[in-house]
Amino acid sequence: MKTPPGLQPLIDDGVIDEVMRPLKSGKEAAVYVVRSGDDVRCAKVYKDMAQRSFQQRVQYQEGRKVRGSREARAIGKASKYGRKQQETAWKNTEVDALYQLRDAGVRVPEPFGYYHGVLVMELVTDADGHSAPRLGEVELAPDQARGFHRFLVRHIVKMLCVGLIHGDLSEYNVLVAPDGPVIIDFPQVVSAAGNNAARTMLLRDVNNITASLGRWAPDLLDTWYAEEMWALFEAGELHPNSELTGEFEHDTTVADVDSVRHAINDAREEALIRQQGREAAAAAD
Numbered sequence: 462m463k464t465p466p467g468l469q470p471l472i473d474d475g476v477i478d479e480v481m482r483p484l485k486s487g488k489e490a491a492v493y494v495v496r497s498g499d500d501v502r503c504a505k506v507y508k509d510m511a512q513r514s515f516q517q518r519v520q521y522q523e524g525r526k527v528r529g530s531r532e533a534r535a536i537g538k539a540s541k542y543g544r545k546q547q548e549t550a551w552k553n554t555e556v557d558a559l560y561q562l563r564d565a566g567v568r569v570p571e572p573f574g575y576y577h578g579v580l581v582m583e584l585v586t587d588a589d590g591h592s593a594p595r596l597g598e599v600e601l602a603p604d605q606a607r608g609f610h611r612f613l614v615r616h617i618v619k620m621l622c623v624g625l626i627h628g629d630l631s632e633y634n635v636l637v638a639p640d641g642p643v644i645i646d647f648p649q650v651v652s653a654a655g656n657n658a659a660r661t662m663l664l665r666d667v668n669n670i671t672a673s674l675g676r677w678a679p680d681l682l683d684t685w686y687a688e689e690m691w692a693l694f695e696a697g698e699l700h701p702n703s704e705l706t707g708e709f710e711h712d713t714t715v716a717d718v719d720s721v722r723h724a725i726n727d728a729r730e731e732a733l734i735r736q737q738g739r740e741a742a743a744a745a746d
Contacts (some may be wrong), residue, residue, distance in 0.1 A: 463491045467506035470577040484592060494584060499708045502573060505580040556580055558625060558647040565623045567616050568643050585643045595633030596673060606677035612641050613670050614686050619701050621694055624657055626651040630666035632673040660691050685709035
């Protein structure tokens, strides 16, 4: 096939030898099957995003670190240069996350490098060597669904233990390989400690997976793994090998707003009395 412009620099530099076929194309990137020597891999070519997309990304970017102070200031000012840096940071986030998650033992595509704005990584295949299907495209027996659920919950825990939440996890970005599910697509990955919406996004990720696999194993729909792992994470007690039960006791107590308000008013009055006492003592001197 004709080489896409975004991949020509990789051929020129000898990173890849041939573009074999397109794999998929989405709003943010186009993915191609490529050959590098004797290896068949995939290359993710990111698309330049319109300004409107940045507003949709704000909830994900909270708490992320920017590599340089100049870039951080530019992003904050939303200048033309700042928007370009924000776009670069968005792409770099997926690359950094893949390496970090791979090192943490999370089943993600093996990254092979980032060249000229293109991410080269493992092509996940099925048992016959074809591109692996998405989780939502396969039929499962109940025991298979439960096994996939255990596997994905375990890997979500591993992600959380390194401070990351996928942020957009669903049956559409989990591939089914012979050795189990593979989690893909990380440009929107969320900082667990630095994002105010982290808990909400974790619950959404786990609930999406549970709802999908619950079609084949309805008993999964009565589990509460997200709430359980978040409680352990907040308490500093979550570890990659933490044994989860799927059970969670929700707090059903109603906040006593009046008591809180009275306590605040009492504290204010005490502070005022102390201040008046200091002023009176100063005046007497």
